Each structure stands twice: as structure tokens, then as C-alpha cells.
Amino acid sequence: MSMNSDIKDKARTSRSWRDVDLRAVAPFAALALLLIVGALVNPNFIGISNLANVATRSAFIAIIAVGATFVISAGDLDLSVGSMVAFVASLMILFMNSGAVADPTMAVVAAIVLTILAGAACGLVNGLITTVGRIEPFIATLGTMGIYRGLTTWLSQGGAITLKSPDMQNMVRPAYFGNVLGLPVPIVVILVVTIIAAFILYRTRYGRHVVAVGSSSDVARYSGIAVNRVRVIAFVIQGLCVAITVLLYVPRLGSTSATTGILWELQAITAVVVGGTALKGGAGRVWGTICGAFILELVGNIMLLSNFISEYLIGAIQGSIIIIAMLVQRSLVRKS
Numbered sequence: 590m591s592m593n594s595d596i597k598d599k600a601r602t603s604r605s606w607r608d609v610d611l612r613a614v615a616p617f618a619a620l621a622l623l624l625i626v627g628a629l630v631n632p633n634f635i636g637i638s639n640l641a642n643v644a645t646r647s648a649f650i651a652i653i654a655v656g657a658t659f660v661i662s663a664g665d666l667d668l669s670v671g672s673m674v675a676f677v678a679s680l681m682i683l684f685m686n687s688g689a690v691a692d693p694t695m696a697v698v699a700a701i702v703l704t705i706l707a708g709a710a711c712g713l714v715n716g717l718i719t720t721v722g723r724i725e726p727f728i729a730t731l732g733t734m735g736i737y738r739g740l741t742t743w744l745s746q747g748g749a750i751t752l753k754s755p756d757m758q759n760m761v762r763p764a765y766f767g768n769v770l771g772l773p774v775p776i777v778v779i780l781v782v783t784i785i786a787a788f789i790l791y792r793t794r795y796g797r798h799v800v801a802v803g804s805s806s807d808v809a810r811y812s813g814i815a816v817n818r819v820r821v822i823a824f825v826i827q828g829l830c831v832a833i834t835v836l837l838y839v840p841r842l843g844s845t846s847a848t849t850g851i852l853w854e855l856q857a858i859t860a861v862v863v864g865g866t867a868l869k870g871g872a873g874r875v876w877g878t879i880c881g882a883f884i885l886e887l888v889g890n891i892m893l894l895s896n897f898i899s900e901y902l903i904g905a906i907q908g909s910i911i912i913i914a915m916l917v918q919r920s921l922v923r924k925s
Contacts, residue, residue, distance in 0.1 A: 613865050613874055613877060615865060615917065616863055616864050616865050616874075616877045616880040616881055616884065617877075617880055619863070619884060620880050620883060620884055620887070623884060623887045623888065623891070624887070626891065627887060627890070627891045627894070630891055630894060630895045631891075631894040631895060633894065634890070634891065634894055639890070641773060641776070643883070643886050643887055643890050644773075644775075644776050644779070644883065644886075645773045645775045645776060646886055647779075647882045647883055647885070647886035648775035648776070648778060648779055648834075648837055649674075649834050649837065649838060649853070650853060650856045650857055650860055650882045650885065650886070651779050651783075651860065651878070651879050651882035651883070652778065652779060652782050652830050652833050652834045652837075653670050653674070653827075653830055653831060653834050653853060653857045654856075654857040654858075654860035654861050654864075654878045654879075654881065654882050655782055655783060655786045655830050655875060655878055655879070656670075656712075656786075656826050656827035656828070656829065656830030656831065657670065657827060657830075657857045657858060657860075657861050657878075658786070658790070658861050658864075658866055658873050658874070658875055658878045659786070659790065659799060659823040659826045659827065659873065660726075660823045660824060660826075660827050661803075661858070661861050661866055661867075661868060661870060661873070662790070662799050662800060662803045662823075662866060662867075662870055662871070662872065662873030663799045663802045663803045663819060663820050663823045663870060664802060664803040664806065664820075664869065664870030664871070665719060665726040665820055665823065665824070665870070666726045666727055666730065666858070667715060667726065667730045667824065667827050667854070668727065668730040668731050668734050668854045669711075669715060669730040669731075669733040669734040669737055669854070670827065670831055670850070670853055670854045670857055671734070671849075671850030671851055671852060671853035671854045672733070672734045672735070672736075672737035672738040672741070672850060673708070673711045673712075673733075673737050673828065673831045673850070674831055674834055674835055674838065674849060674850035674853060675737065675738065675741040675845055675846070675847060675848075675849035675850045676707075676711070676737040676738075676740055676741045676744075677704055677707045677708050677711065677831060677832060677835045678750075678835045678838055678839055678845035678849060679740075679741050679744045679745060679750050679845055680703065680704070680707050680744075681700050681703065681704045681707075681835060681836075681839055682750045682751070682752050682839060682843075682844070682845060683744065683750060684696075684699070684700050684703050685697070685700045685752060685754065685757050686750075686752065686753050686754070693754065693756045693757055693760060694760070696757065697757060697760050697761060701836060704832045704835050704836055705829065705832045705833075707832065708828040708829055708830075708831045708832025708833075708835065709825050709828045709829050709832065710828070711733075711737065711828045711831070712824040712825040712826070712827050712828020712829065712831070713821065713824065713825050713828065714733065715729060715730055715733055715824045715827075715828070716820060716821030716822070716823070716824030716825060717821060718732075718733065719820065719821075719824070720817040720820050720821055721817070734854070738847060741845075741846070741847045741849070742847040745845075745846055745847060747847065748846065749844050749845065749846040750844065750845050750846065751843060751844040752839065752843040752844065758843050761839060761840040761843075762840050763840070764836060764837060764840040765837050765838075765840040765841040766840070766841070774837075775837055778833065778837060779879065782830065782833060783875055783876065783879050786826075786875045787875040787876060789826075790873050790875055791875075795819070795822065796873075798814050798819045799819055799823060799873065800871060800872065800873060801814055802814060802816050802819045802820060802870070803867075803869075803870025803871040803872070803873075804870065804871035805871075852904065855907065855908070855911075856882075856885055856907060858911065859881065859885060859907055859910055859911040859914070860878055860879075860881035860882040860884075860885055861878050861881060862881070862911055862914045862915060863877075863880075863881035863884055863885070863910060863911070863914045864876075864877030864878035864879070864880055864881035864882075865877040865881075866878060868915065884910075885907060885910070888903075888906055888907070888910070889903050889906075892906070
């Protein structure tokens, strides 16, 4: 009896190890390794202030990447997010500069509502072009990327759009530089957005439909799922995440231009892929995405604190990371 029980225990143990999803664990293992490397490179790296600064600086890409997780999980891709940030930020600042609402407090509230609606509208446009227009998402969002960037250049007349009112500047600054329960506001926003996104993706019918559509749109359609609606909503969620990012970005700088958000789409997609979400769709990992965004920012931070690699190579390093992440994903899929 004891021999049989030992054999059963060993079988259970081996099965449990095989059941572990390495793609879900890998990003957090990589994050832990980076923390160790950073601590060895510079003792100041592991300090609370530095790590809090890293987390705060990663907020823009992390929040955008949460939206990208939905789009990519549904089997699509959005290349317009960086241009969308510039365009929506331009609309927000121009509205606050217009004086359409006399009271500064109400003007800020109206600007927030406008920003959210503008982000959702941009996402809706991307979704409708992709689904109703039946254009590949790569081509569709490549086109809207040019449109949003061009509109921003037109609105700014090739320069910068700056928030003029000192009163409004002081009112919106806490949205980025403030604290909630001792935590910087951007970190709190990351946590709130991620918790809501994780609940939607993992605990709701819509989340299950997103994964089903990304796995096989034909099978999902035969199962009675409104495929186009699921995809459009995913793009709208991406637009809302862009709007939330703008609500943090404008208070930080109080200005925007046609160069705002350049290559943010690359960083967001990299964060999603590094986080374990399959680029072909059918699997989404929201918490992994946040981990991927932290990894990108940590890599840049380590480069700044060390003298091994030039900080001007950050873009090249991030491009290399997405290629390595894809190779790791493919090898893990073959083993599973």
C-alpha cells in the first residue's frame, strides 16, 4: 500500500509541474531576475524611491498596454495608440484653453468627460473600420495612426499645444504628482485599471468571448458569439485606456505636440507580448501585461544607472526584447 501511495504521489507531483503555465510564470521570473541584476549593478536601484519612480514612469505604457491586451487577445492589433494619445491630449488642452466653460473647476470636469468620449470615439472608429470595413487591423490602424498624427500636427500648426491657465495647471497637477494613501496617483490608477480589466477579461461573459474570438473567429461565430461586436468593444476599451493615459499625461507636462507618443505602440505591444499574451490572439494575461510594462521601464532604468550600455540604445533593446519574447513564447508552446 505504501509503495502504491508513493507512486501516486510522485505522479501527482509530476502532473502538477506539467500543469504549470510557463508562459504565465515567465514574465514574473524575468522581473525578479531584473531586480536582482539591477541591485548588483547599482545599490540605489533597489531603493523604494527608485522603484516607485520606475512604476510611476511606466504608467503611460502600462495603461495603454492593458487596452492592447483586449485587442490582441481578440486577434487584432492597434498601431494607432501613440498617435491617439497625441490627438486626444490636443483636444483636451485646446478645450481647456478655449474658455468655453468659465469656471475653472467645471472646465476641468468637462475636459475630462471630453477626453474619455474622444478616446472611446477613436477606438470605435478603429473598430468599425476593421470590422464593418473588413480591413486588416494592421492596415486599418496604420491608416488611423497617420490620420491622428496628421490632425495633431494641424491642430498644433506644427508646434506645441500648451495649457495656458495657471489655475488649471495647478488643478490638474495632482492627477499625476499627487498621492493616495502614500502611493503616487499613477500607481493607484494602474492598480485600479488592471483590477477592473482583469475582472472583465477573467470573470465576465465578454472576457470569455474575447478569448474565444481570438482563438478562432469562425468557431466563435458558429457558437453564436457576435464576433464583430466583441472586436469593436475591444478597440473601444483600448481607446478608453488611451484616454486615461491622457488624463495622466497632460497634468504631468501640460503640453503636447505631434511628436507625443511616438513608438508607444511598439512599447505597448512589447509589454503585452512579454507579459505572456499570445500575439495571434486567444490568450490574454492582464497582470502579465503590467509585469511586461515594468520590465521595459526597469531595463531602461538599469541602463541609466549603469555604464555598460548607452541609454540611446533603449529603443534597440526594446525591439530586441519583443523578438526574444516571441521566440520564448514559441518554444514554450512547443513544450506544452
